[in-house]
Amino acid sequence: MSTTDPILVVDGVVRAFGGVHAVDGCSFTVADGSITGLIGPNGAGKSTMVNLIAGALRPDAGTINFDGHDITGLAPHKVAELGLIRTFQISREYPAMTVMENLMVSPLRQVGEGLMTALFAPRRYRQQELELVARARGILAAFGLEHMRDEYAGSLSGGQKRLLELARAVMAEPKMLILDEPMAGINPALVDRICEHINEIRSSLGVTFLIVEHNLDVVERITDHVVVMAAGCALATGTMAELRENEAVVNAYLTGGASDARAAR
Ligand SMILES: Nc1ncnc2c1ncn2[C@@H]1O[C@H](COP(=O)(O)OP(=O)(O)OP(=O)(O)O)[C@@H](O)[C@H]1O
Numbered sequence: 001m002s003t004t005d006p007i008l009v010v011d012g013v014v015r016a017f018g019g020v021h022a023v024d025g026c027s028f029t030v031a032d033g034s035i036t037g038l039i040g041p042n043g044a045g046k047s048t049m050v051n052l053i054a055g056a057l058r059p060d061a062g063t064i065n066f067d068g069h070d071i072t073g074l075a076p077h078k079v080a081e082l083g084l085i086r087t088f089q090i091s092r093e094y095p096a097m098t099v100m101e102n103l104m105v106s107p108l109r110q111v112g113e114g115l116m117t118a119l120f121a122p123r124r125y126r127q128q129e130l131e132l133v134a135r136a137r138g139i140l141a142a143f144g145l146e147h148m149r150d151e152y153a154g155s156l157s158g159g160q161k162r163l164l165e166l167a168r169a170v171m172a173e174p175k176m177l178i179l180d181e182p183m184a185g186i187n188p189a190l191v192d193r194i195c196e197h198i199n200e201i202r203s204s205l206g207v208t209f210l211i212v213e214h215n216l217d218v219v220e221r222i223t224d225h226v227v228v229m230a231a232g233c234a235l236a237t238g239t240m241a242e243l244r245e246n247e248a249v250v251n252a253y254l255t256g257g258a259s260d261a262r263a264a265r
Pocket residue numbers: 017020021022023040041042043044045046047048049
């Protein structure tokens with residue numbers, strides 16, 4: 001795959017809740033190795049789209065292809081096993097586990113396989129555990145959380161929980177990460193730090209990112225490419241600088257964009 005090939009292809013996806021067409025014929029691609037933004041006014045359908053990609057919701061129509069696999073309607077754990085991991089607007093750490101334990105439960109290991117290895121190949125199991133501990137320590141160090149490894153995750157600050165969420169996602173060795181509003185409610189210094197981590201994860205591990213974010217200055221700073229959703233579909237794509245000049249996009253932010261989105265189809 002070249003760096004411009006899409007790793008994610010969303011094609012004509014529809015999802016309604018009763019009479020509300022939250023996602024209404026949405027099509028876009030995410031280039032392999034890119035940091036792509038997903039933006040749009042409130043109610044545009046971004047979170048619904050993320051839930052459809054990650055398998056938390058099933059589309060009524062359309063297809064979603066990830067890394068050559070048709071993942072349309074696939075269960076969330078199956079999507080994650082293929083290397084597509086998402087984080088949530090509200091961090092979902094295990095509060096009664098330590099920071100280190102939170103990382104150790106993150107990797108996508110087959111429970112059956114782990115149990116069989118523990119019972120019948122204890123030496124190999126021990127070796128795997130040691131490797132995981134070493135990797136977890138390395139990731140905690142990279143995120144500046146090493147000194148907190150024995151603290152309960154529930155006692156961390158909001159910003160530290162955000163870092164832990166990202167660290168846990170990296171522990172799962174993803175090909176692509178979908179971050180749902182990673183900067184919501186955190187201070188500017190931490191925004192800078194998370195931007196640096198995202199760049200570092202992309203450059204050192206080759207992870208592709210799709211980032212839902214309301215802070216357009218952050219989007220401009222961090223993304224290569226941006227998809228604008230309005231009224232349930234992809235209204236425009238381009239760099240943030242290009243999109244700031246796009247009349248339909250400006251209108252979408254002022255009006256919710258329903259008429260522009262329909263006209264663009
Ligand atoms: N479970 C649901 N049941 C009914 N309506 C829903 C549901 N989820 C989303 N919607 C509606 O679908 C539309 C799109 O919502 P969604 O949360 O996907 O938009 P969004 O772009 O993520 O918005 P925001 O930026 O405010 O988070 C909205 O009109 C919302 O009220």
